[in-house]
Amino acid sequence: MPDLILHHYPSSPFSEKIRLALGYKKLAWKSVIIPAIMPKPDVLALTGGYRKTPFLQVGADIYCDSALICDVLEHVQAEPPLYPPHLKGVARVFAQWADTTLFWAAMAYNLQPKGAAHVFAKAPPEAAKAFGEDRKAMSSNMVRLRPGDATSAYRSYLRRIAHMAEEHDYLFGTDPCVADFAAYHGLWYTRAQVPLMADILNATPAVGEWMDRMAAIGHGAMDKFGSADAITVAKAAEPMPAGQNLLIDSAFQDDHGIPLGSAVSITAETFGPEPTQGVLIAATRTHYSLQREDPRVGTVHVHFPRIGYVLRKAEGA
Template identity: 80%
Template sequence: MNDLILHHYPSSPFSEKVRVILGYKKLPRKSVHIPPIMPKPDMVALTGGYRRTPILQVGADIYCDTALICDVLEHVRPEPTLYPPHLKGACRIFAQWADSTLFWAAMGYNLQPKGAAHVFAKAPPEAAKAFSDDRRAMSGNLVRLRPGDATSAYRSYLRRIANMADEHDFLFGMEPCVADFAAYHGIWYTRAQVPVLADILNATPSIAEWADRVAAIGHGPATKLSSADAIALAAAAEPQAPGANLLIDSAFRDDHGIPLGSPVTITPETFGSEPTEGELIAATRTHYSLRRTDPRAGVVHVHFPRTGYVLRAAQPA
């Protein structure tokens, strides 16, 4: 297997989710730091348009969205599992809720004016404006919670998670699963990136104890890699054939009337609506795969989870 290459930046919440999962599975990685805002020319050379953080690169195969990255890492190293057999459905549904509803409440709270001022305290004023403009452009039609509403929702969700943390070392038992890592990253941002707002956690001490246990897992070994070198590795590699890569399902499932081999676009449903265009080479029960060619990265296969993404036939030029 080629090296696992994680494209991320240190303060990215979803990157923290994957970093801790890599630590949990004791998987080494190459680490490429990318800009937190556009432009991201080296990342887009690999993805073709997708710009959310992180992405996972394995040779000339590019995996987008942490839900899919979790499945890939589970296939690479099945033990310890992210999906305990007796909890497989429950922990996946909880993780989907945590990555969406909980995350947006947490970040609406975390990046209220006091939190944003802390994050950008040492940066020039134009940096805060650039970040705000970038995230506004990514939001599209997404309805973002106002700080007061986000605070109310976050408090409520923290109490519910605390009820789970009161019972076990981790949310669903004595060992962590994907639910823990999905719930952790927004709370990690509160604790690590905006500690001036961390007093919201004082009412739920079991969450702090649980978060300490998750943090103690660590990130595992990482070796720095430049984005230029990551692109060169992609250009030198051959992407895996559909059904022969780290995604274990391969049967074609046609819900759109779009045959394999068609030019298509794939776009996130909500946040970060930049489309990726390419040739549809897989549409399975769980994921889509596109083949595309970049002048620098060469032929790459870009993979997306099926849930949360919109597949359309590409419009003729």
């Protein structure tokens, strides 16, 4: 199998989720550091528009969104499982909540003025302004929590997680599952990136102990890799045939009246509204796949999860 190439940056919370998942499965991977804000020319050459972090590249196949990346990692190496058979349903439901409701409460708390000032303390003022404008553009479709409301919600969520962590080493038992990785990364940002905001964790010591166990998993065997090298890899590779890639399901599920072979766009429901356009080559119960052409990377297949993304016919199609 071609190398697993993760496009990420160090302070990205969702990247930490995937870095730990790679470590848990003891997978070797290549690390491409990408910009935190636009412009991202190499990113867009590969994804066609999607600019959220991280994304996973395997040859000329591009897997977007950390939820879908977890599915890919499970297919690449089944053990240890992210989705234990007896927890498949509840772990996925919890992970979806953690990646959305919990995460946005945590980040609204983390990046209130005091936290944001810490993040950009060593950066020039224009850097903070550019980051703010970039994230404002990405969240144009969202209702953002105010700091006080976010703090109240975050405290409540931490207590609920503590009730789980008091019962087991991990949230659902003796071993971590996808729920742990999804719940961890927003809290990791509190402790690792804005430590002056981390006092909120003190009221739930069981959460801190669980976080220590998660951090001890590590990031696995990582090698640094250049962005230009990743472009070269994609250009030299052929994407895997639809139905034979690293996503298990392949049967066509038509919920939109859009046949395969149509020109379409796929856009995130909320955060990151930039569309990716291409030809629809797969629409299964779990994911969409687009084929697209780019002068720098040739033919690539870009994959998205169904949940959280909107499929439309391309304008004029």
